[in-house]
Amino acid sequence: MKSTARLALDTAVQRGATYADARGVQVRNRSLTTKNGRVGHASESESVGMGVRVLASGAWGFAATADLSKESVEATAARAVEIAKASARVKREDVRLAAERAAVADWTTPYKIDPFTTSVEHNLEHLLKIDAEMRAVKGVTLAETGMNFQREESWFLSSEGADIHQTKYSTGAGYTAYAFAGSEIQKRSFPNSFGGQWQNRGYEQIAELKLLENARRVAEEAVALHKAEQCPEGQLTIILDGSQLGLQIHESIGHPIELDRVLGMEANFAGTSFLTLEKLGKLRYGSEIVNVVADARQEHGPGLGTFAYDDEGVAAQSTPIITNGRFTGYLSSRETAHTIGATRSGGTLRAEGWNRLPIIRMTNISILPGEKPLTCEQLIADTDHGIYMETNKSWSIDDKRYNFQFGCEIGWEISNGKRVRMLKNPSYSGITTEFWNSMDAICSRDEWMLWGTPNCGKGQPQQVVGTGHGASPARFRGVKVGTAYKGS
């Protein structure tokens, strides 16, 4: 693959590129699911190809091919240059890239067990046991489970001399119990909704998730929701579990800090951002205890946004995004760094595969845990009246990332420090900065988990990548609750 990438670079430079990079990627996926006691699907896929990105006449061009023959790679590199020259016909100024030392590196996700070496039969059996455990609960009308593995090997070479080989593994698993009765469909998921919990790790994660151990409880909760009271409406105190807080971070911090959105580059599809450039270092984003970082380094944890180098060869970094409540950083790239006065990219350019152009993406956008020991149960005990909400059910936010509304699968009313009753259909809404400024407590490190969001879509053509979000349960005051069901 390296010699093929070098051929692409040489061709691009000969054709007039002032900068070129070539990314060869080989991806293997395995997906296993069950539904109501049977295998839902068992499938694998392999995809290999190369994308060539060039600057010519001061503008970008990108071309990608699955055909890695000499003729095809040369033609693809030449096409990238031709496209760049066409781009230059509608430009205002030349693209400027922040300087970056050309890295030579080889890195692999730390893992104990290669998931592709594990027994398909054993994994299906594991999922079917979970499935049976859920369906043993009377009232469960649909049980679904899933397990997914990915191995992505990439080679990044640039005309500046970068030569980076990375191999990333990710593992995800989870399940959902549905209960349909009367005029309601209720559901409960574990460890998280929309596919479960995902991390850049090996198969060892599966055992740690304690999937089977929780299946009965989760299914019983799905059925019990039918007898629960509707979540009340009003300005209330809420406590969010870590997985829901992770998605709240994703939508109301992760996306608005993407510098390409801020600069209008995503205006037609994903949208822009309320975080205009003059707000950097000045905006009070949240309360004093809100501290958020964008951290792609392995030492932050095995998140879906963990790597050694991004897809333009910039080393993984940790960037303070919110520091003691103040807005302190964006997600940037070599092209955009200069717009915030930075001399170096923040290392967040990522692509879905070989056939996609890298764009600014979240890495691991995490809220730091509280420093004083505080468990979720202690936080509930410290709350006079409020609602504890768990596991996302729906999520929506406007295209500048101000107004959001989230629904959760389950809630519990808290009264005098105790969970007193289950509530169905909990939802809350608000304005991003008002919400984060209402946070008055966050649990400590032992409750902190690096959650994975495997399905973040952005870009045209759309690209789906995984992002990580470290979070522990946190409390918010005076939040608007229950509007989702108001009058509808």
Added chain:
Amino acid sequence: MLTKERAAEIFDRIRRFSAADEVEVSFTGSRFALTRFANNTIHQNVEEENSIASIRTNLGGKTARSSANKFDDESLKRAVAASENLAKVQAPDPDLLPMPTAEEATAAGKSARPTRFFEQTAAIAPGERAEVVGKIVAVADRHKLTTAGIYSSAESAEGIFNSRGLADWHAQTLAEVSITMLGEDSSGWQKLNSPDVRNLDAVLLAETAARKAVDSAHPREIAPGKYTVILEPAAVLDITGFMFWDFGGMAILDQRSFLNDRIGKKLFGENINIWDDGTHPLQAGSPFDGEGMQRRRMPLVENGVVKRVVYARGTAAKMKTSEYAGKVGPIEATGHGFPLPNEMGEMPMNIVFGAPENPQTVEQMIESTERGILVTRLWYIREVDPYEKILTGMTRDGTFLVENGKVQCGLRNFRFNESLISMLSNVEAMSVPLRASGEESFDMVVPAMKVKEFNFTEATKF
């Protein structure tokens, strides 16, 4: 580009490499290019070519799938082995059917096949895309606006072959333009696609988006609440698209459909008629489903009554012996199945809304509105309640106050929480349906709609 002849040759080799009882190969191939612009400049410009062979094997009542994008013998053998190994370890599925023969796939008649491949679209070059973007930017400059958007073109192929003799192929092209115009505190948007690029007028779309941005400048904020809304076609498709996942037999069997216990009952207004019709001249896509069954034109909703749902072969067989048989209308394979194996079953994805008896233009809807809100586009729509089909989302890129039959001003955007059942029961007027494209759902042939008592629950800051 992958051709039918090349695919047939690859299929022959896969058959030789496979020891399975039956083998099916689904092919997809595409050459896709997209020029993206923002801040009145081209900032991303991409092209890719790829082909995939997706192999399904049936072995003793078990099935699995594996796909590859390299077609040398070694890669294909590896993919065949992966598919067989995934199938072997499963318990037999008593509901798994043999793969369809060519005769079974066309038993209900072969679908009409309107031309969806146009050389003019396939031949679009980077320079031509740049030239069109230049014209869009010129419109923005003339109105002192900033523009962002895309101009894409693609040729694609989709084919299916199985060891029982079924072989089918579909080739098409698609060109698409999407334009956002941004003012200081406002924006406007338009999007359109077609297999034939000659149906796209990028400058007209740019002018319309620009007018919306200019007319919605200095937006007012009004209190959320229930309003009469005029939803342009893109807004209608983006919100209604969320219900068609429930119009499949498997969704009923799984009890995850809002149509459970509601088929045959009047659910929407008398004026709502909906078909799935892949042969409609304004539709796109292949004439066969994931198993190669011919897609059939299906009436789904007649005068507000949900008449039936669509079926893959396996789902139809299962439904016939289920407790729901006799309660869900006609049960038969309709050519709407996803590639097997899957959990979702099927879905109608060539939706065509019926034309109203007395169609009104959007302008006529505005003229007849005392107080209401004109919506260009909806955004970030998600399901809040799956059975009452309550959806939430935002308005975006051109939201206007209508008073006394006239557009008065732009409005700050709203959040809605609205039941689709309620919305489609409150439609007061519709336009002639046309092909529309959004970002939240698949393309459809839909009308603009005037809807009473649409539920806005919050306003945002812009």
